[in-house]
Amino acid sequence: MNSIPTDIGRRRDEDAPSSTVPHRPRVTQWTVAVALVLAFLVAMEFAARHYGTSGPLTNESRELLFSPHSGPLLYAGLALTMVVLTWRQRLLAVSCAIGIDLVFALVRWLADAHQKFGNGALWVILGCAVLGLVRRTGRERALLVKGTGLGLLLVTGHLAGDTWLLITSKARPKVLDPYVATADHALGDPSWVAGRIVDASGPAGEHLLSLVYGQLPLAAALMALHQLRHVAAERRFPRHHLVRTFLAIGMLGPAVYMIFPVVGPVFAYGPDGGAWATADLWPHTAPPLGTPHPIPFDGITPRNCMPSLHTAWATTLFVHTREGSRLMRYAGTFWLVATLSATLGFGYHYGADLVAGVVFALTIEAGMRALSRGWDRSASLLLVHGTVVFLALLAAYRYLPTHLAAHPWLYGPLLLLAMGSVVYHYVWTTRRWREDPPATEAPLADAPLAEAPLTEAAPTDAPPAGAPAPEDPGSENPGSEDPGSEVPVPVAEPAVSEAPAAEPASRKPRLPDPRPGEPQAEPA
Structure with missing residues (x-):
């Protein structure tokens, strides 16, 4: 019996069409969210300038070089960013942040300035963002950008809150x-x-x-x-x-x-x-x-x-x-x-x-x-x-x-x-x-699959649809009353062990193919 092999198992993990995963609505939501956050921060910056002070974007930029407002807050943002990293990458990120802070501490000590920490954490967060945009693609890029965005939102949101409070005291006498x-x-x-x-x-x-x-x-x-x-x-x-x-x-x-x-x-x-x-x-x-x-x-x-x-x-x-x-x-x-x-x-x-x-x-x-x-x-x-x-x-x-x-x-x-x-x-x-x-949005590897086409066609001598199947003497059933009756070709199932059908006495019986590692049986 001829089987019809398929590669559906392989296609589930490798060849699933991307159209089956509803990425577009999520991309739209993230785009709108990022645009709203940026618009909010820009508006806060202009409002702060109106009252004679700097806004959250300016304060965040200054913390790259000057003493940060809160070192623990910056390291908390780095911790949120590192949730997307492996343990090896986390160790590398923390080591880089501490090393950068030590360099800043040395410079402040030489300049006799007030000692603060946290600049290294901010530099590492921004470095992760650049790495995700430049060196990553697909889902890995999206994951790393989301992680850095989460850390930056924590830091920038705190600064935006401080600006809000200052505006309330100025605008509401x-x-x-x-x-x-x-x-x-x-x-x-x-x-x-x-x-x-x-x-x-x-x-x-x-x-x-x-x-x-x-x-x-x-x-x-x-x-x-x-x-x-x-x-x-x-x-x-x-x-x-x-x-x-x-x-x-x-x-x-x-x-x-x-x-x-x-x-x-x-x-x-x-x-x-x-x-x-x-x-x-x-x-x-x-x-x-x-x-x-x-x-x-x-x-x-x-x-x-x-x-x-x-x-x-x-x-x-x-x-x-x-x-x-x-x-x-x-x-x-x-x-x-x-x-x-x-x-x-x-x-x-x-x-x-x-x-x-x-x-x-x-x-x-x-x-x-x-x-x-x-x-x-x-x-x-x-x-x-x-x-x-x-x-x-x-x-x-x-x-x-x-x-x-x-x-x-x-x-x-x-x-x-x-x-x-x-x-x-x-x-x-x-x-x-x-x-x-x-119903949730499935990851790519677990996404529902479209109908996978058969990778191998049926034999060319297969009968057309509706036509009687040709007789196969080796498949005759001696127990049937009409050995030449029309028998539909069954669809091949996964390997199922069945006893071979009996052959007519006038013909030499066909032996099943030997399994690997088994000796081939001699005909009787």
């Missing part, structure tokens, strides 16, 4: 702290309560909360490295990870600062406000109720309270740790509780800021998850729900603060219920997404 302080009565003035608790805890409690509050970026970096630990082996990034949401919150949050400028109770009602403070009341005396109005404040203090981005980041970290081990879940819970306690206990935020921060974080997180999995009706409903609740909170704080303060037992639970509705909607929707994941 008046703040709305009296409105938020009045609305905070509906929640029981939690910042004043937490401030007194922190004071009573003594130096130990203050140092612990200060450490947790200041090292939130470190905790986020460790979580991100845990999520991206398989990128080098799998040669692709996960569909969604913590860094994406962190950067989105950092980019969008300061825009709300421009709409709702607030400096915080420790500045507006406490000792850190100096001559600009309304009164020195925090944390021992809650501000009296009255008709709120905007108050002028200095041109230095950032208007970075509404919403609380530390709360938003800690909430996002908490959400992502839910997918990890038990120890990781405990760490995420601890960091969330400690961050909320620090934001209130140090007087950096009002309770209303934290409520808005939770809603803001879950809305951004939902949007980023929807972008990675594909938009559908559930994603749109969740995003609209979070946006409407967030805007309603801002409107209530701005236009209904006296009503909220006058009926705290009614409006306090309503504020928490509004926040809880977004939390519940997010949990319910994302649980459905996990149970019913969408």
Whole structure:
């Protein structure tokens, strides 16, 4: 029986047509994202120049030669870049970064300048970007460029955030702290309560909360490295990870600062406000109720309270740790509780800021998850729900603060219920997404294949379709009543051992081909 061999197994890994992998939508998304980020950074640069200071692009360029703003931040960016490298390449990258920093340290020592580190990390990140663009092709180029882009976004995003804060202090000379302080009565003035608790805890409690509050970026970096630990082996990034949401919150949050400028109770009602403070009341005396109005404040203090981005980041970290081990879940819970306690206990935020921060974080997180999995009706409903609740909170704080303060037992639970509705909607929707994941974009090696053509044609003497097959005496079945009946030619299957059919006694039987390593049988 003639078999029809094919090379489908080989084609799965080698000859799969590129058209079967839907690269074009992903390329378009990345192109749009890069264009938006560049436009945002250029706009920030022009805005900073308008207020007489340098922007994020200029500051980043200076760090190539001059003392960097934050050495640990630059090495954190290098760590994110190295998730796409092999262990040998990582060792080489770290060695180059340390070597470059040693050269800069020697030059600064000779010039009697202040010692800083981090220039080497920035040079290595840029070197990886150039290497990916010049010496890599295809998926390897895309992977290396994504890794360097992630590291540069972390560094540049931090500088852009600093520029945002400076712009808020210059562009918004008046703040709305009296409105938020009045609305905070509906929640029981939690910042004043937490401030007194922190004071009573003594130096130990203050140092612990200060450490947790200041090292939130470190905790986020460790979580991100845990999520991206398989990128080098799998040669692709996960569909969604913590860094994406962190950067989105950092980019969008300061825009709300421009709409709702607030400096915080420790500045507006406490000792850190100096001559600009309304009164020195925090944390021992809650501000009296009255008709709120905007108050002028200095041109230095950032208007970075509404919403609380530390709360938003800690909430996002908490959400992502839910997918990890038990120890990781405990760490995420601890960091969330400690961050909320620090934001209130140090007087950096009002309770209303934290409520808005939770809603803001879950809305951004939902949007980023929807972008990675594909938009559908559930994603749109969740995003609209979070946006409407967030805007309603801002409107209530701005236009209904006296009503909220006058009926705290009614409006306090309503504020928490509004926040809880977004939390519940997010949990319910994302649980459905996990149970019913969408069709994902497969890597090239695992992409669905088109119909592979047969690599070898059938024998030329094969009968045409519909014609009776010629008789093969060697294939006759002696048990059939009509040996000359038409028998369709079966399609050859993978090698299956079958006993040879019996031959007529009048003919010499044909022996099967011997297997390799077996002696050839003699005819009887």
